[in-house]
Amino acid sequence: MPLDLSVDRSSPVPLYFQLSQQLEAAIEHGALTPGSLLGNEIDLAARLGLSRPTVRQAIQSLVDKGLLVRRRGVGTQVVHSQVKRPLELSSLYDDLEAAGQRPATKVLVNTVVPASTEVAAALGVAEGSEVHRVERLRLAHGEPMAHLCNYLPHGLIDLDTDQLQATGLYRLMRTAGITLHSARQSIGARSATAAEAERLGEPEGAPLLTMQRTTYDDTGRAVEFGAHTYRPSRYSFEFQLLVRS
């Protein structure tokens, strides 16, 4: 059964994208079983009335996602799954929501402060210049999960406390027209101070998972710097890596 694929040429959606979506769905759905050959590109193109480059572009996008593997002289195979999602630049809020965890946010601080040396260096602004400072407690199922402290350049975005309670910071930034591009992260661990333990409902000296992140938009501007602490009993970083070959 050669799988029923079709493309809609009247659609504004690019043909290669239509195809890659259908292939991905077929893999997800099990119509294309792991290890099975995909059939050669020429035939596939002919069958769909597409050119080979277009088919290749569709396949390539799935190879980049780690769903397919090409072998010269052999063909294109479906990877033996295990692949879920590669690491994305996502917000904790969205992650929790996607996991059905019903996240909630408690805004502790939402103000403007002069930039400390560390914050100024991270955001690439002058020391002492005004920056937004947001401190939040992230809850899941009513239990504190993480303490989030973020700094943003002044004037970049309107930080409304109500909106911060209702959604994540990244979604706010995207809505404001900022196109996120990359981020530098550092994940570590340390003992909780008395104040941190208190905030998160952990005993003093308990181990904490820490994450520092600076996010840049597509012009290279730093748009956010954050120092987060997580309760390791309730949160860990899970992600998938792909080999860049």
Add this chain to the structure above:
Amino acid sequence: MPLDLSVDRSSPVPLYFQLSQQLEAAIEHGALTPGSLLGNEIDLAARLGLSRPTVRQAIQSLVDKGLLVRRRGVGTQVVHSQVKRPLELSSLYDDLEAAGQRPATKVLVNTVVPASTEVAAALGVAEGSEVHRVERLRLAHGEPMAHLCNYLPHGLIDLDTDQLQATGLYRLMRTAGITLHSARQSIGARSATAAEAERLGEPEGAPLLTMQRTTYDDTGRAVEFGAHTYRPSRYSFEFQLLVRS
């Protein structure tokens, strides 16, 4: 100064790859300054005697690396740097070596054991079947930095203790002809048990950074499962993320 680019058609290296390497070097070297336009693809192709698709392929690879940004109707710009390396599937050994840290390895255990429930599930083998078990202490500058416990399917690779001391596990696997494809990771934190504290030279109850990882080859086979603990005072996970758009 329009940058001197050239390609060698007699070389077996693909033309698009030659071009992307030269562009990357130019960016690295500063010949292409952040924010500057790259010049349109048509001219670039004509100047190099290449076709536009080839030039596009070169540019696209750098866009995927996060070095360039394309804007329709505008052009292709160099990202305002900050980009170093996206997260790779690399071994701790290679990372330390690249950072000039002079890593050393002390093999504590190198044996074959029956797979526990957890290990069997991770590697996708029958519970109780034989698997390699390797336990190592990773040192930098003579100081313990991490404790690495790894399991590998039996018969996949010849695990020589001397080789394990001299290099990293990933390099051994690649040398053995295994093509790594993806990995699932989980990073967390917890308190050190007495034995762990002893091994790493930390006080009992000290916070530890933990990482569990299952690595798959390009056929989807699990080829390695590891449970690592790191001294947070000496190690943290640092990496760069790109937005997949």
Add this chain to the structure above:
DNA sequence: TCAATCCGTATGTCCGGACAACCGAACTAC
């Protein structure tokens, strides 16, 4: 003066074809 429109330009998509490089299996020769 300010807003809407037009237009040049650059990337985005797509086509059809060609040859090269590589893998695996069948075949052949020893």
Add this chain to the structure above:
DNA sequence: GTAGTTCGGTTGTCCGGACATACGGATTGA
């Protein structure tokens, strides 16, 4: 029986062209 060779099949690379689409600035109009 085994080793080497040939050969079909598939992906990798590259070409030259065509039209669509979106952005930004200049022009035009109110």
